[in-house]
Amino acid sequence: MNQRKMSEPHVFLTKSSSPIGFRKKRSSVGNISPLAKTTIINSPIDSPRSEGERDEDNFCRLQSFIDALSPSFINKRHLQKLSWKGIAWQLRHKVWKVLLGQLPLDQNKQASTLQSMRENYKTTRERMLKEIYNYEQSHLVQIRKDLVRPNKDISFLLNSTIQKMMENVLMVWALRHPACGYVQGMSDIVVPLVYVYLTEYTYDEALTDDRIQRIPETILLWCEADIYYGFDMLMMRIQDHYTLDQQGIMEKLKRMEVLVSNFAPDLYQHLKSAGVIFIQFAFRWINCCLLREFSLKSAVRLWDSYISVEDGNGFGELNLYCCVSLLTYFKSDLMKMDFSEMLQFLQHLPTENWGDEEIQALVSQAFVYQNSQTQITE
Incomplete structure (x- = not known):
């Protein structure tokens, strides 16, 4: 058919959990495995903010993006770093086009x-x-x-x-x-x-x-x-999501199982003992890049982080680790449930009220997981 053509030691993150420009320092804990401890930076639980503070943050963020988009030649790396923590909605349309490659930097x-x-x-x-x-x-x-x-x-x-x-x-x-x-x-x-x-x-x-x-x-x-x-x-x-046998998704499901067994072995064993298999809930997570698990506004905020990752790996690797992060977030709830309760819960997660702070915590934890895994495989 013719194609129709168109004309090592544990690592703690400091400053921010960003894949661009983050700093690392060695732990003084000794030879503890990276799997033994993970930390979410800037968790909303640790640093609650008032509505006035959020408004001020939003204004400052908007100004940061105005400044980033002002030069005649845009600094892509700087724009990616800014976008990791969310893009000002007023300029999101342009930032996405630049980072997706629709618009040139010039x-x-x-x-x-x-x-x-x-x-x-x-x-x-x-x-x-x-x-x-x-x-x-x-x-x-x-x-x-x-x-x-x-x-x-x-x-x-x-x-x-x-x-x-x-x-x-x-x-x-x-x-x-x-x-x-x-x-x-x-x-x-x-x-x-x-x-x-x-x-x-x-x-x-x-x-x-x-x-x-x-x-x-x-x-x-x-x-x-x-x-x-x-x-x-x-x-x-994400083209490997849509091959005939959807091999890309199946491969990511296998990797997700391994990652959960490493980062949360007790949760993994509980799921396994109850008979829950990952394809029953995580296929949709991977296939739709977590769009159906959050409100559209929160999903778009999540995608800001995905789009900010170099070479498009946000929709592949980062999404995979966000799926792991999302599952382990609800570990304490899941450990109390049986098979039917878990399946119902995982297919209808109580995330409808999640906002930017919860999404940032999810992404930060995902990056900690991803960085820890990288340290193991190096």
Whole structure:
């Protein structure tokens, strides 16, 4: 089938749990294994903040990103370091585009790059969707099934304009990648991009029907093109999730079991003794990069950290360790449960009220796990 083409000793982290620019110091505990102790830095439990302090932090963070995006040539490493702890929502759309590779670091080239990509997408979409062959219809049928499934927590997904936009993006991508096509789960991956890229034009974190209807049709097409290229960049980072046998996910599930057995052996034995197998709950965690386990706002904050990691490893390695971190977070609860209780709990985690501080703690612990594991294998 022809592809349709588009024109050692234990390590404690100091300062911040960031993969960029963090400092390490040797423990005075002796030869204790890195698995023996782990520490979450800046846990919300250790440092509760008032609403006023959070507002001040948000303002300072916004100014930091304004400064980072001001030079004619953006310092990518500095931008990654800032993004690790969350991106100011007002500038998230641009930061994601830069870190995903949609926009060049040279700001003088950004406008022309965007214009070229948007025109290219428009031409490609018109050509590809004008006539869909019989063997391609199955993709469209599945995409529409997935998009009409109601999600009471993300109301804008019920908006007909948004559904059509997502349908176009997913269908064009599937037609351009016939070896993979459309696979269930991809519709989840595109949601954060829709949310983030539309806020550039709604000027608000809330995507209401009223705000969406005010966006001119031309700008909606621009946004659709940006979403498509962002989705394409993301899929390059997790393409092994969507092979025929989904071997990439199965391999990560095996690794997750090993990691949990190392970091929380008592929890691992409890799960094993009860008959809980990781594929029953963690397949979705890995496949959807934890999107379904949190509110959209918190999931987008998590993805800030993923996107900040060099070479796209955030959606692979960091996501894996975040899955381990999430499981061990609820260790004390799980140790009291039997098989059915654990399965129900793990498939419906009580994370609906998690905010930025809880997500930062989760990511920090994941990085501690990842760094500890690196020390063992070196």
